[in-house]
Amino acid sequence: MTVDAVDYKALPKIELHAHLSGSISRQCLHEVWLKKKEDGETDLQDPLIEMPLGKHDYDLKTFFPLFSSYIYHLVNDTWALRYTTLSVLSDFAADGVVYLELRTTPRAMPSAGLTKSQYVQVILETIAEFEQSNTASLRTKLILSIDRRNTLREANEVLSLCRQFSGKGVVGIDLCGDPARGPIDILGPVFEEAKRTLPELGITLHFAEAEASGTEEELLTLLSWRPDRIGHVIHLNERVKEEVKRRGWMGLELCLSCNVHAGMICGGFESHHFGEWWKVEETVVVLSASPTSPFSTDDVGVFGSPLSNEYALVAKHFGLTRADICSLVRKGIDVIFGGDEEKERLRGLIWSA
Numbered sequence: 280m281t282v283d284a285v286d287y288k289a290l291p292k293i294e295l296h297a298h299l300s301g302s303i304s305r306q307c308l309h310e311v312w313l314k315k316k317e318d319g320e321t322d323l324q325d326p327l328i329e330m331p332l333g334k335h336d337y338d339l340k341t342f343f344p345l346f347s348s349y350i351y352h353l354v355n356d357t358w359a360l361r362y363t364t365l366s367v368l369s370d371f372a373a374d375g376v377v378y379l380e381l382r383t384t385p386r387a388m389p390s391a392g393l394t395k396s397q398y399v400q401v402i403l404e405t406i407a408e409f410e411q412s413n414t415a416s417l418r419t420k421l422i423l424s425i426d427r428r429n430t431l432r433e434a435n436e437v438l439s440l441c442r443q444f445s446g447k448g449v450v451g452i453d454l455c456g457d458p459a460r461g462p463i464d465i466l467g468p469v470f471e472e473a474k475r476t477l478p479e480l481g482i483t484l485h486f487a488e489a490e491a492s493g494t495e496e497e498l499l500t501l502l503s504w505r506p507d508r509i510g511h512v513i514h515l516n517e518r519v520k521e522e523v524k525r526r527g528w529m530g531l532e533l534c535l536s537c538n539v540h541a542g543m544i545c546g547g548f549e550s551h552h553f554g555e556w557w558k559v560e561e562t563v564v565v566l567s568a569s570p571t572s573p574f575s576t577d578d579v580g581v582f583g584s585p586l587s588n589e590y591a592l593v594a595k596h597f598g599l600t601r602a603d604i605c606s607l608v609r610k611g612i613d614v615i616f617g618g619d620e621e622k623e624r625l626r627g628l629i630w631s632a
């Protein structure tokens with residue numbers, strides 16, 4: 280059986296590292312802009328001009344400001360939040376994703392009178408609405424993100440929201456944001472409290488995404504917070520690699536297109552560290568998509584590569600067979616945060632060969 284025999288879109292897939300605002304397609308942002316323009320509610324430039332279709336060469340310097348200076352000004356009320364969330368869910372479902380953990384940084388929208396708690400509530404209601412009205416097999420849970428720039432008070436607020444919505448769709452907490460920002464030590468107590476008081480909550484951390492956030496000191500600190508999964512996993516020295524393996528069964532959320540397009544790794548797909556990790560017994564590699572906006576795997580909207588394409592890429596560049604691909608997806612079930620019932624559902628859905 281050649282790798283070409285796999286229909287990567289039809290392959291039921293698990294996506295665990297998708298940032299909501301980075302997963303909105305440029306077309307969807309354009310639709311939001313059109314409505315706001317017609318209603319006289321925006322002076323922003325058309326997203327298709329701001330982020331032309333086909334432009335995916337954002338790097339870590341140009342990528343992060345896109346949110347605070349553009350996307351957050353466009354998606355700034357309940358209508359836009361619901362519209363864009365529905366669009367993101369439809370895109371993942373159309374790409375054959377059957378289980379999605381969407382992550383987002385709770386954001387108040389003062390001009391629309393929306394608190395951070397209401398922001399989370401709107402997203403959860405939109406997910407429920409999508410699941411009721413859609414025949415797709417996609418089931419979605421939410422992870423709330425702490426930004427590296429957050430103060431201790433802001434980070435604690437995210438933890439409180441996790442507590443408030445635990446059992447109602449929120450299944451995890453994340454550390455994300457510009458890796459050039461830090462230090463992250465002040466946030467430690469929040470993750471320690473999460474571990475202690477909310478054992479059902481999964482912890483995932485952006486890990487060694489850039490050299491600046493890949494010092495041994497930072498990485499050992501992050502590991503001391505006892506994450507269940509880590510994302511990107513690029514700049515690790517041998518000691519940290521050994522430490523990751525020693526923890527056993529840690530999920531590694533790897534984002535190929537994002538890392539390559541954003542120049543986060545040297546060389547092309549062949550030199551991606553997926554090649555180093557995917558056969559490591561002690562860890563579980565999970566691929567993440569790069570939507571069609573300016574980013575890519577973890578921000579499909581930005582980098583523009585759906586999850587199905589990420590599987591095609593690893594098959595092509597690392598020679599995975601159909602059996603390898605199916606076993607890669609199946610292994611991912613073990614590191615989802617969505618609970619045993621969901622794991623059972625997925626075991627019935629994901630191809631065994």
Ligand SMILES: CNc1ncnc2c1ncn2[C@@H]1O[C@H](COP(=O)(O)O)[C@@H](O)[C@H]1O
Nearest residue numbers: 298299300301346382383384455456485578
């Ligand atoms: C390149 N990879 C990345 N590394 C770190 N953080 C990232 C990221 N991609 C996105 N974000 C984080 O997600 C936010 C946007 O989505 P939400 O408003 O939360 O839904 C960004 O502001 C950034 O903090």
